[in-house]
Amino acid sequence: MASAINWFELPATNYQRAAGFYGQVLGAELQHVEMAGLKMAFFPASDGGTGGCVTHGNGNKPSAEGALVYLNGGEDLAVPLSRVEQAGGKVLMPKTSIGENGFMAIFTDTEGNRVAFHSMN
Numbered sequence: 001m002a003s004a005i006n007w008f009e010l011p012a013t014n015y016q017r018a019a020g021f022y023g024q025v026l027g028a029e030l031q032h033v034e035m036a037g038l039k040m041a042f043f044p045a046s047d048g049g050t051g052g053c054v055t056h057g058n059g060n061k062p063s064a065e066g067a068l069v070y071l072n073g074g075e076d077l078a079v080p081l082s083r084v085e086q087a088g089g090k091v092l093m094p095k096t097s098i099g100e101n102g103f104m105a106i107f108t109d110t111e112g113n114r115v116a117f118h119s120m121n
Contacts, residue, residue, distance in 0.1 A: 003050065005050050006050060006051070007050070007051055007052060008050070008051075008052035008053075008069050009040075009052060009053055009054075009055045009058070009060065010022075010052070010053070010054050010055070010062075010069065010109070010111070010113050010115065011054075011055055011056070011058070011060035011061055011062050011063075011111065011113070012054050012055065012056045012062065012111045013056070013061070013062060013111055014056075014110070014111065015039045015041070015054065015056035015057075017088070017110050017111070018041070018054045018056075018109060018110055018111050019032065019041035019054050020087075021087045021088055021089060021109055021110045022041070022043065022054060022109070023041075024083055024086075024087040025080050025083045025084055025087050025089070026043070026044070026071070026080055027079075027080070027083070028043075028044045029044075030042055030043060030044075030053075030054070037057050038055065038056070038057045038058050039055065039056045039057055040053040040054070040055050041053055041054040043071075052069070062109075062111035062112040062113045063112065063113060063114070064108060064112055064113065064114040065114070068106070068114060068115070068116055069113075069115050069116065070104070070115075070116045070117065070118045071115060071116070071117055071118070072117075072118065072119070073103070073105070073117035073118055073119035074119060075119065075121055076119055076121045077095055077103055077104070077105055077117035077118065077119035078095050080117060081094075081095060081105045081107065081117055084107045087110070088109075088110040089107050089108055089109045089110055090107060090108045091105065091106075091107045092106045092107055092108060092114070093105055093106040093107075093116075102118060102119055102120040102121070103118070103119055103120070103121070104116055104117065104118050105117045
């Protein structure tokens, strides 16, 4: 098994707001797809990396409890983290060293999901 994770979904009560939040924070365009009443905004993924999306219409509800998804913070997670509050989220834990494993930070998105960033710098 190459990786234990191959997909994740972040639920949204307001799909447009959530997709806009992640597009702004990540500085990337999310790909929008709708099928059978389910709206999805796909995060960028390349080279067979782990994929995921913002979803609306599947019965899932945003939560600040439960699993914590770590998004790729790029070269330095301070860059996307600096956009979180401007985009409507809230930083819960600033950029924090985790020793030889790099850095992490935790935030809540516009929907109330608790999410994290990871980077090596």
